[in-house]
Amino acid sequence: MKRPTSLDYAILGLLNQNPQSGYRVRKAFENTALGNYSSSPGAIYPAINRLQELELVEKTNMPNSKKMIFKSTEKGTELLKEWFLKPIEINEIATELNELLLRFGFMDRLIDREEQLNFLGSLKVQLEVYIKSLKEYHKNNSTTLPINGRLAFEHGISSYETTLKWCQKAIKTITNSKS
Amino acid sequence: MKRPTSLDYAILGLLNQNPQSGYRVRKAFENTALGNYSSSPGAIYPAINRLQELELVEKTNMPNSKKMIFKSTEKGTELLKEWFLKPIEINEIATELNELLLRFGFMDRLIDREEQLNFLGSLKVQLEVYIKSLKEYHKNNSTTLPINGRLAFEHGISSYETTLKWCQKAIKTITNSKS
DNA sequence: GTCGACATGTAAATTGTTACATGATTTA
DNA sequence: TAAATCATGTAACAATTTACATGTCGAC
Incomplete structure (x- = not known):
């Protein structure tokens, strides 16, 4: 290893x-x-x-x-x-989102609230950048894509938007949590 | 292979x-x-x-x-x-959702509308079953889970709910598409 | 006293990663 | 003409799947 x-x-x-x-x-x-x-x-x-x-x-x-x-x-x-x-890289959003969520899920007790908020803030920014690029692609290619491909692609966009919303909620929750 | x-x-x-x-x-x-x-x-x-x-x-x-x-x-x-x-199995929802979306994305032209709607209908049912079990788990364990674990878990629920909503939209879109 | 769950592992085959290697073609 | 991109591959290594193997423990 x-x-x-x-x-x-x-x-x-x-x-x-x-x-x-x-x-x-x-x-x-x-x-x-x-x-x-x-x-x-x-x-x-x-x-x-x-x-x-x-x-x-x-x-x-x-x-x-x-x-x-x-x-x-x-x-x-x-x-x-x-x-x-470890800093979050943009390509992790597309291919290792699961692992990022796992990182967050285990952070408890081991790093302090400020650093947790750092993580979520960075995740939020990278999600926004990635979603923007997906929407750009969608705008330019939606007419040429076959209907199923387009729908599957739209599922991707919705998923990342859901994660973004979750991210905002999590920031609030962690901010308001007792130390 | x-x-x-x-x-x-x-x-x-x-x-x-x-x-x-x-x-x-x-x-x-x-x-x-x-x-x-x-x-x-x-x-x-x-x-x-x-x-x-x-x-x-x-x-x-x-x-x-x-x-x-x-x-x-x-x-x-x-x-x-x-x-x-191939029939959709419940465990694929948790571990191979990506592959299910890929299947749908490539279905175009190769199988007819009715069978595509079958696929989406089955996906919808399995998602509903799976989401129900996640919520049940959440209800019984949310107080014992550490806060980050609970949030990460809630991300999972939201994600599957988003996929379910997408599924309903896709059923409408395919139903109304020209043959 | 048998069945299912607990519990830990190994071996062979397959698959994927990382890194290297090579050469053609296009573009600034 | 140099750099970037197109294009195809291999070799060594690491990791995973599948299937097998074995034994304990508690419940019914």
């Missing part, structure tokens, strides 16, 4: 929130709408082993138990923080 | 709409918000070769040109039709 994958971060984020077994992580991916990551054992267990080798997670020592409960190490927490604070 | 991947279908759909070079396919993935598939040469060219080996696409014979322009074969078109008509 050169750089952790999106799945690695998702697992690390979960284990940072509360220590748990690989099986629990799998179930979290399977049952909750968390991203849309694979929950197959062939993906999760090797990923946890990778994280362990890099000392980003470790087993909790529960002497009288056979279960393997993993938790984030200090190093793992630091890596998560870096991930949270 | 046992079964074509999502990327394979995306390429096949593009080549079915209009014959073009591998490079053009790459640019389509790079520039348009098409799915969010990889446009790297190491993904596209091998994929086109796979499709060729299965006789789903073929080179157009342009004698006086060095360019390789690919088009969908009859067999490829049949496979696309099968893909379009």
Whole structure:
């Protein structure tokens, strides 16, 4: 592993929130709408082993138990923080929006409110830029596109507009939250 | 290749709409918000070769040109039709919504209006079921979730609701379209 | 006492990423 | 004529899917 994958971060984020077994992580991916990551054992267990080798997670020592409960190490927490604070690039809006939402979802407790608002503010700006470019494209090409293609494209625009509205709501919610 | 991947279908759909070079396919993935598939040469060219080996696409014979322009074969078109008509499963809503939209985007000309409306109707039903389960979860867990997790979850609900609204609009548009 | 859920893993095959490599053609 | 874009590919590596494999534990 050169750089952790999106799945690695998702697992690390979960284990940072509360220590748990690989099986629990799998179930979290399977049952909750968390991203849309694979929950197959062939993906999760090797990923946890990778994280362990890099000392980003470790087993909790529960002497009288056979279960393997993993938790984030200090190093793992630091890596998560870096991930949270990494500047948002415009191309991530189009291809990794899910991961951006995941970043936000795990930010709790690990970085302060001001930095969370920074993240949301930056997300908002990049969304606005991207939506503008989509609308520009739509304006110039809607007549040439086949009807289904045009509709599918319009779905994209609506989706990003929904995310933008959510972003504004989230900024308000975080602003008004107790510290 | 046992079964074509999502990327394979995306390429096949593009080549079915209009014959073009591998490079053009790459640019389509790079520039348009098409799915969010990889446009790297190491993904596209091998994929086109796979499709060729299965006789789903073929080179157009342009004698006086060095360019390789690919088009969908009859067999490829049949496979696309099968893909379009495959029943929508509930788990696809959570994990492969993108692919469902792609299916709809390529349906033009290949299946008739009635079947397109079938697809949209089924999509609508599955979205309603899925949204209901998300809201149920939200109702039972919103107080225990950390604030960021709750907000991220709410983003998911809003997104699916937007898709549902789009679905209703698309049904109207297709219903009223000229045959 | 059997069934389903809990729990952890491995192996083979496939797929995709990253980086490199090459050459033609167009445009400033 | 230099730079950018068009155009096609390969090689090494990393990651994921699918399928198999095994065993425990609690409920009915």
